[in-house]
Amino acid sequence: MERLGTGIGWRPEIADAVERMPGIDWVEAVSENVCPGHLPDSLQRLRARGVTVVPHGVSLGLGGADRPDAGRLAALAERAEALGSPLVTEHIAFVRAGGPLTASPLLEAGHLLPVPRTRDALDVLCENVRIAQDALPVPLAVENIAALISWPGEEMTEGQFLYELADRTGVRLLIDVANLHTNHVNRGEDPAKALAELPLEAIAYVHVAGGFERDGVWHDSHAHPVPRPVLDILTDLASRVAPPGVLLERDENFPEPAELEGELTAIRLAVEKGAAVRAEAATPTGHDTLATPSAATDAARQRLGLAQAALLSALVAGTPVPEGFDRVRLGVQARALAGKRADVVAKVAPELPQILGEAYRPGFLAYAHGHPMTGGYRRDALDFAAHLLLDGHLAEGAVRRELRAWWLERSGPVPRSQRPAVRAARAARRVLLHR
Incomplete structure (x- = not known):
């Protein structure tokens, strides 16, 4: 596996700072936020300097019951090729459920669920990982996620x-030590036990991030400094194997560059x-595991699909909590999902909080309680405005008129402001065709 070194998550908000930071060997960019034909100038300059760029996907849903979407896989492959990346990464999670497999409405979580x-x-x-591996031009690594909730009746530990x-697949692993800490607080799982059970030779690189604790629940925010327990887990991992790369993730509340550089120094020291203290690790005994026949996997897909659809519906549509789940913890997760929806909609449609003012957030949270997301965040913004x-x-007034104008501008296949020009262009084309 290629040695990556020390890296940081590239985000537009800190692009200039990342370019100036000393000792940055590589960066990771959220795949869905990168357009292959229009790479940000900052990423192009980093690549020209020899800095490796790895695309990190968040919407594939490899842990979902359906087979991976061919269009999403093609988009991930296109970004890997555009960036000249040595590998791509995604998550062991599901992000949507329902649909034809379960004969129920398709629901979007807008979040990574366990x-x-x-x-x-x-x-x-x-099987989903094998499909993805066949479709991608470079190796795939998959990441363990943080969770607020536990499934009843689990048959294996995370490490197993x-x-x-x-x-079974030969896939590489992206180990997030902050997520191991999150699962320690929220689900009582021992990070050291998970590390002891991992195939250490499969690790592609490591994520490190911050979070916060509230009412006994750890929130993996990526918006707070890296805490000491997360650095201690990183040290434990590094005492077992030399990680090919370690990367600091920060998605919000970006501090001054000096603070980020201080966190990178702390990561290097850990x-x-x-x-x-690394001792020679014993090689785990391999397991002779055969691939599951497709027919058996199809039945497993339906069982898994029904379970995931029931859980996601309880989280985003207010349906009854499936048997065996912690109702209180599910309530915390549901509120977190609604809050994240409100935050992301405010980013993709910043005019809405500007138009609605202080009424935006409580209004959106009330809306989200009975209106699950079904078509992504931009569709969510339009549906909220229509609601x-x-x-x-x-009431009739300036706010309603402004919101109506905003919705009309964006609700059609062509922005309202561009429709006269489009009609004129089509008319001119008809004239030319009939000459």
């Missing part, structure tokens, strides 16, 4: 699940501390 550690889920995940996944306009939530 896969049950069961044989059914493992069989489905292994990841070991079998890597053993790795060096682990290397100083306010159609259901009598806004």
Whole structure:
């Protein structure tokens, strides 16, 4: 595996700072935020300097019951080629559920949700990973995720699940030590035990990030400094194996560059501390595991699909909590999902909070409670505006007129402001064709 070194998550908000930071060997960019034909100037300059860029996907849903979408796989492959990347990464998670497989509405989580550690889920995940590997031009690595909730009836620990996944597919692993800490606080899982069970030779690189604790729940925010327990887990990992790369993730509340550089220094020191105590690790005994026949996997897909659809519906549509889940913890997760929806919609449609003012967030949270997302965040923004306009939530006045104008401008296949020009162009084309 290529040695990557020390890196940081590239985000437009800190692009200039990242370019000036000393000791940055590589960066990671969210795949869905990169357009292959229009790469940001900052990423092009970094690449010209020899800095490796790795695309990190967030929407493939490899842990979902359906087979990976061919269009999403093609987009991920296109970004890997445009960036000249040595590998691509995604998550062991599901992000949508329902649809034809379960004869129920297709629901979007807008978030990475945990896969049950069961044989059914493992069989489905292994087949999905193989499909993705066949479609991608470079190796794939998959990341363990953080979770607020646990599935009932799990049959494996996280380490065992990841070991079998890597053993059966040859996929690389992206180990997020911050997520191991999150699962320690939220689900009582021992990070050291997970590390001891992992196939260390399969690690492609490591994520490090910050979060915060509230009411006994750890939130993996990527918006706070890296805490000492996360650095300690990194040291533990580095005492077992030399990680090919370690990367700092920060998505919001970006501090001054000096603070980010300080966190990178702390990460390097944690790795060096682990290397100083590293002992020769015993090679795990391999398992002879056969690929699951497709017919059996199809049945597993349906069982998994029904379970995931029931969970996601409870989280985003207010349906009853499936048996065996912690109702209180599911409530925390549901509120977190609604809050994230409100935040992301405000980013993709910043005019909405500008138009609605302080009424935006409470209004959106009330809307989200009974209106699950079904078509991505931009569609969500339009649906929210339509809901306010159609259901009598806004009295006649300037706010309603401004919101209506905004919705009309964006709700059609062509922006309203461009429609006269489009009509003129079509008319001119008709004239030319009939000459």
